[in-house]
Amino acid sequence: MIRNPSDADLPQLQALWKEAFGDSEEDTAHYFKHRHQHENMLIFLNGNEVTAMLSLLPVELVTPEKTEKARYIFAVATKKNHRGQGISTKLLDAAHQSIKSEGGAAGILVPAESSLFVFYEKRGYRTAFYIDEAKRNAKDLPSPHQEDSIEVCGAEDYLIMRDSLCKSNAMFVRWGIEALTYIKNSFERAGGAMFRMSVNGKPALAVCAPYGNEVQVTELLCDKEYLDRCLALIHSQMKADSYLVRTPQGRQNKGFARPFGMIHWLKEPLESEGEPPYLSFAKD
Numbered sequence: 463m464i465r466n467p468s469d470a471d472l473p474q475l476q477a478l479w480k481e482a483f484g485d486s487e488e489d490t491a492h493y494f495k496h497r498h499q500h501e502n503m504l505i506f507l508n509g510n511e512v513t514a515m516l517s518l519l520p521v522e523l524v525t526p527e528k529t530e531k532a533r534y535i536f537a538v539a540t541k542k543n544h545r546g547q548g549i550s551t552k553l554l555d556a557a558h559q560s561i562k563s564e565g566g567a568a569g570i571l572v573p574a575e576s577s578l579f580v581f582y583e584k585r586g587y588r589t590a591f592y593i594d595e596a597k598r599n600a601k602d603l604p605s606p607h608q609e610d611s612i613e614v615c616g617a618e619d620y621l622i623m624r625d626s627l628c629k630s631n632a633m634f635v636r637w638g639i640e641a642l643t644y645i646k647n648s649f650e651r652a653g654g655a656m657f658r659m660s661v662n663g664k665p666a667l668a669v670c671a672p673y674g675n676e677v678q679v680t681e682l683l684c685d686k687e688y689l690d691r692c693l694a695l696i697h698s699q700m701k702a703d704s705y706l707v708r709t710p711q712g713r714q715n716k717g718f719a720r721p722f723g724m725i726h727w728l729k730e731p732l733e734s735e736g737e738p739p740y741l742s743f744a745k746d
Contacts, residue, residue, distance in 0.1 A: 464505070464506055464556045468500065471505060478541060479539065481541065492651070506549050514538075514544065516538045516550070517536040518560065521636060522635070522636040522638070523567055523636075524628070525736075526632075526734055527734055530729070530732060531565060531566045532561070532570055533566055533569050533570070535554070561728055562728050566728060566729075567727065568726060568728055569725070569728070570724065570741065571587070572723045573724065587725060590723065590725040590739050591722045591740065592711040592719045592721055593720060594711055594712065594714040595707065595708050595714075596714050598704065599703070599704050603697050604691070604694050606694045606695050607662070611659065613658060615656045616656075617643040620642055620667060628683065630736055631740045635741040635742070645743055653671060653672050654670050656669050662688060666684035667682070668696055670696060670705075675704065676704045677704075678706045679705055682696075686713050686715070693707065710742075711738040712737060
């Protein structure tokens, strides 16, 4: 049986979450308190036992000409003793029907490991989103330019500026204010921040958090020629030994493009001219 969860299912859902993703009790409780909504999840039951789950987070697919509703398929998990029975495929099929019923154009997702790209290809997905990712050592970064600036940014301002900085992409995935607020709070809990910058008078954005002596810059949106200047500003705030930097495809001279996200169209695919399609933020 597949349905939306209820309050009574929460203990089983949190136990499955910890089993599948290895999150702490605190982090799991934080997600279910601040981000989870019953209507955005499907569960598979064997009697009264929750054996699998799948989240459907609302997003928008934006091109220069059109915006369509879509869902980001997230946290797909099956209990260890129920794997290999095709349950996740049944949940995906139900998710696609749910997206179609609300007029959504597509399901998108980020495979948690490279082997899963083949798994999802067999279920109608294709790789559509790539990112540039590269590690940068702090000692190789320049000093900040005197005229450049950086400050902590609120989610509302980030949303507005992000739309502007992504408008050159043929398509990008827009996260709403609720999602960006959660992302901001989660990164701050980890000791990170959501930043806005001015570099040579041009706007830039970044979201980052420390992991040991390294900071992961999960999103950096800036002109390609000002990448190092943005990283210099970030380093002035984060003071890490190194930075793992993710940008839209084609934005890093020293980076490399790697497959990141996949899409399963449920309507006629959106097509437009511009820089490569862009998706960021994932529990990967």
